Amino acid sequence: MKPAPFDYLRAMTTQHALDALAQHGEDARVLAGGQSLMAVLNMRLAQPRMLIDISRTDELNSVRVDHKAGLLAVGAAATQGSVEWRESLRDEVPLLAMAFPHISHFQIRNRGTVCGSIAHADPSAELPLVLAALGGDVMLRSKKKHRVVPAGEFFQGMLMTAREPDELVEAVRFPLKRPGERYGFTEFSARHGDFAMAACAAVVTSDSIRLAVGGVADRPVVEQWPRLRDEDLRSALNDLSWKLGAQDDAHISAAYRRHLVRQLGWRVIEEAK
Numbered sequence: 630m631k632p633a634p635f636d637y638l639r640a641m642t643t644q645h646a647l648d649a650l651a652q653h654g655e656d657a658r659v660l661a662g663g664q665s666l667m668a669v670l671n672m673r674l675a676q677p678r679m680l681i682d683i684s685r686t687d688e689l690n691s692v693r694v695d696h697k698a699g700l701l702a703v704g705a706a707a708t709q710g711s712v713e714w715r716e717s718l719r720d721e722v723p724l725l726a727m728a729f730p731h732i733s734h735f736q737i738r739n740r741g742t743v744c745g746s747i748a749h750a751d752p753s754a755e756l757p758l759v760l761a762a763l764g765g766d767v768m769l770r771s772k773k774k775h776r777v778v779p780a781g782e783f784f785q786g787m788l789m790t791a792r793e794p795d796e797l798v799e800a801v802r803f804p805l806k807r808p809g810e811r812y813g814f815t816e817f818s819a820r821h822g823d824f825a826m827a828a829c830a831a832v833v834t835s836d837s838i839r840l841a842v843g844g845v846a847d848r849p850v851v852e853q854w855p856r857l858r859d860e861d862l863r864s865a866l867n868d869l870s871w872k873l874g875a876q877d878d879a880h881i882s883a884a885y886r887r888h889l890v891r892q893l894g895w896r897v898i899e900e901a902k
């Protein structure tokens with residue numbers, strides 16, 4: 630299928646994009662890497678009248694480390710590849726470095742943006758899961774205001790977020806590696822690069838476990854425990870697997886998804902390094 634007709638605007642500055650969003654609101658969509666949006670348009674799941682292309686908005690193409698604030702800030706036009714291929718990423722945000730290779734193939738990551746994946750909010754996507762696991766946040770900007778929304782409030786359901794129609798996801802911020810934290814990431818998919826049927830990210834310290842699960846509920850779900858071990862951990866993972874409300878779908882059963890949560894959850898916590 631082909632998309633319904635639309636007007637196209639290439640925003641050369643952030644202000645240009647914000648003005649267009651203010652003017653067109655619900656009738657507009659931001660075009661970043663186009664790796665999710667073009668499929669949505671081709672299937673006519675959305676029929677916006679205006680596409681606002683930010684892929685060449687230089688001011689938004691930034692990746693900055695703020696050591697004082699302890700954050701890695703990724704601007705809206707920065708591709709997933711431009712973050713993944715930073716030599717220092719493994720020291721800055723190890724969990725992000727672990728997750729990137731699971732996102733499709735490098736051709737997709739070469740065009741797709743980090744902010745686009747967060748804005749799209751696919752429950753199986755890796756980047757929302759990492760942002761939720763680390764307790765990062767989303768910087769939203771409209772013509773009228775700026776606001777910062779924690780990941781836990783930003784993701785509101787399948788492809789649903791706290792973003793208003795006139796807001797741009799200007800940047801997302803991932804907390805830098807904190808002393809004493811160890812990390813784990815794993816997922817299960819039919820083939821390497823496919824969307825995850827279940828994915829787990831863990832942040833483990835000597836006295837706590839934070840486990841985030843994607844691909845099961847309608848958004849990433851984060852659970853915080855003390856440093857559970859053995860049967861206590863198995864029992865907590867079993868409770869979580871039921872709490873997520875797994876559903877049968879064309880690929881796997883709800884029971885198998887619960888099994889994946891228990892197995893992958895155990896593995897990432899044990900392997901956190």
Ligand SMILES: Cc1cc2nc3c(=O)[nH]c(=O)nc-3n(C[C@H](O)[C@H](O)[C@H](O)COP(=O)(O)OP(=O)(O)OC[C@H]3O[C@@H](n4cnc5c(N)ncnc54)[C@H](O)[C@@H]3O)c2cc1C
Pocket residue numbers: 658659660661662663664665666667705731732733734737740741742743744745746748749753754755756796797798799822823824825
């Ligand atoms: C074959 C294939 C396989 C894939 N596999 C995976 C996978 O395994 N895991 C995974 O996580 N992803 C996967 N993806 C999706 C990929 O990661 C996308 O790049 C990403 O989800 C969206 O980023 P984008 O920059 O392409 O956004 P776009 O497609 O341009 O936009 C996506 C949505 O977000 C909105 N948006 C984008 N940027 C902003 C912004 N700054 N402010 C407000 N709204 C914005 C758009 O309006 C649109 O609604 C796959 C894609 C393809 C084509």
